[in-house]
Amino acid sequence: AMATTPSTRALCEATCVVDRAIASWRARDGAIDDAQRRASRACETLVAPFVEARATGEDASRDASEAQRAVKALEKHHARLRALADARVKLAQATYDAVDDHITRLDKDLAAFERERGSAHRAGERTKFDLALAGEHGFEALTNAPSASPGSALASPGNPNEPRYCVCRSVSDGKMIGCDNDDCAIEWFHFACVGLNPNAEVKGKWICPPCRRKKR
Structure with missing residues (x-):
């Protein structure tokens, strides 16, 4: 079995943390992507009847209150899409910061590990x-x-x-x-x-x- 030192344990821990951060980002980013697709489809569903009515010349027969409700729903979905986009940016930044912190730690642990190896080699081990x-x-x-x-x-x-x-x-x-x-x-x-x-x-x-x- 391979010898385990404090620095090798720290290396493994830092690597695992980075892997978990990236996996979490992918899962949450995927959930945001799904929510954005659903909101986009809802917008398309709301707009489709008006586009069809306009194409057939029936838009004048559309009830004004129905159009107003559709506009409000579109505004709501638009706000949702904007919030999801902001959440995606924040998530990416948080993941980047977490990975950057642990890469810095990893660099320090690697340096410590190299010092340990150098000491062992100098001692003839x-x-x-x-x-x-x-x-x-x-x-x-x-x-x-x-x-x-x-x-x-x-x-x-x-x-x-x-x-x-x-x-x-x-x-x-x-x-x-x-x-x-x-x-x-x-x-x-x-x-x-x-x-x-x-x-x-x-x-x-x-x-x-x-x-x-x-x-x-």
Whole structure:
């Protein structure tokens, strides 16, 4: 399982808040859109008889009070449409402000997280976050990992500040395999060191040799 730190928890929380804010905006914006369509249809329904009567030359026979009622209803629907438009603008602004606040928080948490990672690397430790991103068993090295051919980790000591992995206690060689035992003390291994082909697909759970020996 991936290690959880206060900053990673904060990152997850901020991301969830942003997702919820956007989902809420979409739902409420959709409701406003539906209300606007209903009000527009009501206006069309009110106007349609007068348009038809005018087209057929029957508008003079229309009762004046009926026309007055239609005008008042149209004014009411127009006010409703205007209020809905204002609500949509306010909702968009509120959502923007909420997302902006949490993105600011996210930026701060990311900076804190990077500082934690930097401290761990300077101490010669590895973080599970670095290693567990790319899959259940293996991962492609991060951009700051040295690129080399299989087995080169054994030939070169690398940067003394780089985190150390595997039974050989060397730096990453660009592709690693992770032990599926949650209690594994080493966790990540060079393919060559555990006798695996780096190009072969590992199916199912893979337990490293040290953990297999412990279980015997």
